[in-house]
Amino acid sequence: MAVYTHVSDEALEAFLSAYDLGRALSFKGIAEGVENSNYLLETERGRFILTLFEKRVAQADLPYFIALKQHLAAAGFPCPAPVAARNGAALRVLEHRPALIVTFLQGLSPRRPTPAQCAGLGAALANMHLAARDFAMTRTNTLGAASWPRLFNDNVAGADALEAGLGVRIAGDLAALADFPAASLPQGTIHADLFPDNAFFEGDRFTGAIDFYFACTDALAYDLAICLNAWAFDDHAQGTDYNYTKGRRMIEAYQSVRPLSGAERAALPMLARGAAMRFFQTRFHDWTATPPGALVRPKNPLDYARRLDFHREAKGPEDYGA
Amino acid sequence: MAVYTHVSDEALEAFLSAYDLGRALSFKGIAEGVENSNYLLETERGRFILTLFEKRVAQADLPYFIALKQHLAAAGFPCPAPVAARNGAALRVLEHRPALIVTFLQGLSPRRPTPAQCAGLGAALANMHLAARDFAMTRTNTLGAASWPRLFNDNVAGADALEAGLGVRIAGDLAALADFPAASLPQGTIHADLFPDNAFFEGDRFTGAIDFYFACTDALAYDLAICLNAWAFDDHAQGTDYNYTKGRRMIEAYQSVRPLSGAERAALPMLARGAAMRFFQTRFHDWTATPPGALVRPKNPLDYARRLDFHREAKGPEDYGA
Numbered sequence: 001m002a003v004y005t006h007v008s009d010e011a012l013e014a015f016l017s018a019y020d021l022g023r024a025l026s027f028k029g030i031a032e033g034v035e036n037s038n039y040l041l042e043t044e045r046g047r048f049i050l051t052l053f054e055k056r057v058a059q060a061d062l063p064y065f066i067a068l069k070q071h072l073a074a075a076g077f078p079c080p081a082p083v084a085a086r087n088g089a090a091l092r093v094l095e096h097r098p099a100l101i102v103t104f105l106q107g108l109s110p111r112r113p114t115p116a117q118c119a120g121l122g123a124a125l126a127n128m129h130l131a132a133r134d135f136a137m138t139r140t141n142t143l144g145a146a147s148w149p150r151l152f153n154d155n156v157a158g159a160d161a162l163e164a165g166l167g168v169r170i171a172g173d174l175a176a177l178a179d180f181p182a183a184s185l186p187q188g189t190i191h192a193d194l195f196p197d198n199a200f201f202e203g204d205r206f207t208g209a210i211d212f213y214f215a216c217t218d219a220l221a222y223d224l225a226i227c228l229n230a231w232a233f234d235d236h237a238q239g240t241d242y243n244y245t246k247g248r249r250m251i252e253a254y255q256s257v258r259p260l261s262g263a264e265r266a267a268l269p270m271l272a273r274g275a276a277m278r279f280f281q282t283r284f285h286d287w288t289a290t291p292p293g294a295l296v297r298p299k300n301p302l303d304y305a306r307r308l309d310f311h312r313e314a315k316g317p318e319d320y321g322a
Numbered sequence: 323m324a325v326y327t328h329v330s331d332e333a334l335e336a337f338l339s340a341y342d343l344g345r346a347l348s349f350k351g352i353a354e355g356v357e358n359s360n361y362l363l364e365t366e367r368g369r370f371i372l373t374l375f376e377k378r379v380a381q382a383d384l385p386y387f388i389a390l391k392q393h394l395a396a397a398g399f400p401c402p403a404p405v406a407a408r409n410g411a412a413l414r415v416l417e418h419r420p421a422l423i424v425t426f427l428q429g430l431s432p433r434r435p436t437p438a439q440c441a442g443l444g445a446a447l448a449n450m451h452l453a454a455r456d457f458a459m460t461r462t463n464t465l466g467a468a469s470w471p472r473l474f475n476d477n478v479a480g481a482d483a484l485e486a487g488l489g490v491r492i493a494g495d496l497a498a499l500a501d502f503p504a505a506s507l508p509q510g511t512i513h514a515d516l517f518p519d520n521a522f523f524e525g526d527r528f529t530g531a532i533d534f535y536f537a538c539t540d541a542l543a544y545d546l547a548i549c550l551n552a553w554a555f556d557d558h559a560q561g562t563d564y565n566y567t568k569g570r571r572m573i574e575a576y577q578s579v580r581p582l583s584g585a586e587r588a589a590l591p592m593l594a595r596g597a598a599m600r601f602f603q604t605r606f607h608d609w610t611a612t613p614p615g616a617l618v619r620p621k622n623p624l625d626y627a628r629r630l631d632f633h634r635e636a637k638g639p640e641d642y643g644a
Contacts, residue, residue: 008433025428025524028362029353040350040362042428106348106364111330202347 107200107207126257240306248321429522429529448579562628570643
């Protein structure tokens with residue numbers, strides 16, 4: 001949530017001179033995204049987001065992410081569309097960093113999504129999956145099932161320090177997820193991080209998705225399972241509840257655009273459990289790696305431990321409203 | 323440079339319902355200002371900045387700052403104009419903090435101001451002084467000359483730790499500034515912090531000033547002296563140079579709108595020395611108060627020690643181009 005790299009006005013002017021965007025009229029660092037420096041840029045031609053990629057995003061993957069956004073935008077899916085310079089290149093260099101201009105998306109990110117917004121998100125996710133069907137590039141999911149035991153690294157004691165008994169439960173979940181079914185299900189391009197932060201709405205109407213920097217090739221239904229975890233649980237002081245109404249509406253809306261196969265539907269509880277494990281592990285990793293007292297506190301992994309509790313007990317897809 | 327307070331979409335919607343601004347179309351935290359949380363808010367009626375005041379700005383002073391911006395905007399000076407709710411109140415409450423909506427200003431803050439921008443700034447500063455002539459409220463400059471020895475607190479050792487011999491030089495400057503002439507010069511409302519960060523330009527055309535949270539009643543020429551320190555010195559690895567061209571053009575442009583009196587012109591070197599002392603002392607204070615290794619590094623006070631070196635040797639106003 002910070003601007004890491006400052007851009008001088010001379011550097012911006014020189015950078016913009018390679019585009020057909022006219023002069024800069026306004027340029028403000030925005031607190032969006034934790035991985036990169038983002039600026040809201042207004043020029044004589046409209047509004048844009050300028051991103052400077054900091055170290056954490058693998059530079060070798062940038063062409064994939066940019067091509068995906070170009071593909072989705074061209075197919076009519078509302079997402080930031082990369083803007084090419086006059087020489088045809090969208091990915092350029094500014095202040096010694098890879099830099100990209102994309103179109104600006106209007107809308108607000110919901111903090112507490114409504115059931116109607118969950119439905120809008122479900123339909124949008126299916127639309128994104130269809131729009132990406134003929135996208136030719138692929139990218140391995142580096143945070144797939146194989147990564148979860150590696151991230152956990154048998155740190156039962158660390159998990160127990162977070163909550164008594166958690167270490168054994170996580171180890172049991174990892175064992176149950178050893179034959180994670182994603183690879184046997186219909187594959188495609190997934191967003192893989194479509195949290196409410198990364199979606200915009202005007203009222204209940206979905207207006208776009210951003211932050212494709214975890215996008216990869218994986219089971220389409222796994223993307224839906226990630227969204228169920230991110231949108232259909234209500235976190236509160238006493239714990240976390242699955243909001244059946246939100247989940248059911250998201251799944252129904254998804255299926256109204258792209259019906260799930262029998263195998264996808266049957267796999268939904270395990271996919272949801274895997275999705276919760278993926279976010280538990282990355283948050284647990286960041287949590288244990290951050291010294292106490294650091295200014296930026298990582299997200300508490302316990303929200304996802306609570307989701308795992310739910311998934312562990314789920315009897316079948318009907319428990320999710322599918 | 324951070325958003326401190328998060329605003330939920332429900333809270334924003336409830337807050338906006340008291341204004342005639344329509345619905346929110348976009349809402350982004352911006353990395354502007356270090357004291358408050360600032361959001362760029364787009365509604366059906368246009369673009370605005372929403373500020374949530376954090377602890378560091380004295381809440382008792384907020385009515386003064388808001389009235390000043392209202393006065394200046396009404397007088398045609400380009401600055402953020404406070405927007406009142408339907409009940410007439412501009413200062414309201416959001417997420418348990420005082421909150422204010424102001425109009426959005428277009429333009430870019432120069433990182434390295436050009437001589438033409440220094441001229442634009444000088445004319446704008448004089449225009450602001452004239453626009454505020456009939457502003458009825460006053461506010462004491464809490465960072466005036468009396469505060470500098472208090473801030474320094476005889477910390478010769480701390481200054482010497484920053485640079486050998488600095489402590490004695492600062493103590494000598496403070497002695498020389500004991501009869502600081504500001505009180506005897508024409509008084510008015512001054513911005514008191516009009517650094518390039520707080521000014522917007524389109525090319526060389528001044529489009530507005532922001533961040534009036536140090537504004538106060540003091541010598542008008544002292545405001546010009548602050549700007550000479552902030553705009554007309556070139557900092558580089560080897561030290562700091564007064565840029566005579568930039569300073570001269572700023573002073574000339576100021577005088578084209580509001581000519582300096584003979585006493586103001588004669589006092590310019592001492593006013594400039596005092597202005598440098600004011601920023602040296604607050605930076606020195608923040609510098610010594612910040613633990614090593616903190617994520618947010620305060621500004622290095624040595625840039626202002628270098629300006630003091632220049633002012634100490636200045637023979638008269640002609641050394642500044644006046």
